Amino acid sequence: MIRAIAAVDDRLGISTDAGIPWNVPADVAHFRALTLSSNVLMGYGTYTEFANPMEGRTNYVATRRTEKLREGFLRVGDLRSFFTGGFEGDLWIIGGAMLYTTTLEEVEELALTRVAGDFACTKFFPPFEDKFRLGAEEVPPPVEGVPAIRFQTWQRN
Ligand SMILES: NC(=O)c1ccc[n+]([C@@H]2O[C@H](COP(=O)([O-])OP(=O)(O)OC[C@H]3O[C@@H](n4cnc5c(N)ncnc54)[C@H](OP(=O)(O)O)[C@@H]3O)[C@@H](O)[C@H]2O)c1
Numbered sequence: 001m002i003r004a005i006a007a008v009d010d011r012l013g014i015s016t017d018a019g020i021p022w023n024v025p026a027d028v029a030h031f032r033a034l035t036l037s038s039n040v041l042m043g044y045g046t047y048t049e050f051a052n053p054m055e056g057r058t059n060y061v062a063t064r065r066t067e068k069l070r071e072g073f074l075r076v077g078d079l080r081s082f083f084t085g086g087f088e089g090d091l092w093i094i095g096g097a098m099l100y101t102t103t104l105e106e107v108e109e110l111a112l113t114r115v116a117g118d119f120a121c122t123k124f125f126p127p128f129e130d131k132f133r134l135g136a137e138e139v140p141p142p143v144e145g146v147p148a149i150r151f152q153t154w155q156r157n
Contacts, residue, residue, distance in 0.1 A: 001090055002090075004107045004109075005111040006110070009121060013124055014095065014124060035054070035092045041061075053073055061075055104131075110132055131156060
């Protein structure tokens with residue numbers, strides 16, 4: 001199955017020009033638990049923010065550049081053929097904004113972490129609510145000094 005996973009604020013913001021503006025350890029753990037042992041696909045912009053590939057996952061990078069990527073990252077130039085047989089097992093689209101937008105049509109399920117607040121983001125998750133329905137929501141216990149979060153799963157209509 002092809003899924004996307006993102007953490008979004010009240011305006012569907014995902015990052016400022018300086019990167020992701022919140023630090024929520026429970027969301028980091030949630031991301032790890034869901035994506036472990038799967039394939040992950042990130043855009044080149046997100047790739048530049050990773051010092052290393054995420055261990056325990058096959059790390060694909062969407063880019064039209066032909067230069068070699070760092071060790072542990074696999075280049076995907078043609079997303080259409082990738083989606084129709086370029087990987088084995090499950091795939092998580094992990095961002096960023098451009099990749100979420102260009103691949104949303106392929107996505108069957110969304111794992112969204114709703115981070116409470118407006119973080120003055122400059123990059124956004126695309127509008128999705130007309131194409132997906134809320135399937136499940138989990139509200140983890142609040143942690144002092146950390147923004148409130150809700151874990152949601154959305155299924156394609
Ligand atoms: N809150 C969250 O959950 C979350 C998650 C991930 C990332 N982020 C944030 O998102 C931001 C990055 O987003 P972004 O929009 O700037 O960059 P991005 O989506 O990570 O990467 C964009 C690049 O990906 C490649 N790409 C995208 N669509 C493609 C397609 N259809 N075929 C081939 N290549 C394609 C292109 O690379 P080339 O130009 O090399 O061809 C494009 O320039 C970062 O600030 C990061 O912190 C937030």
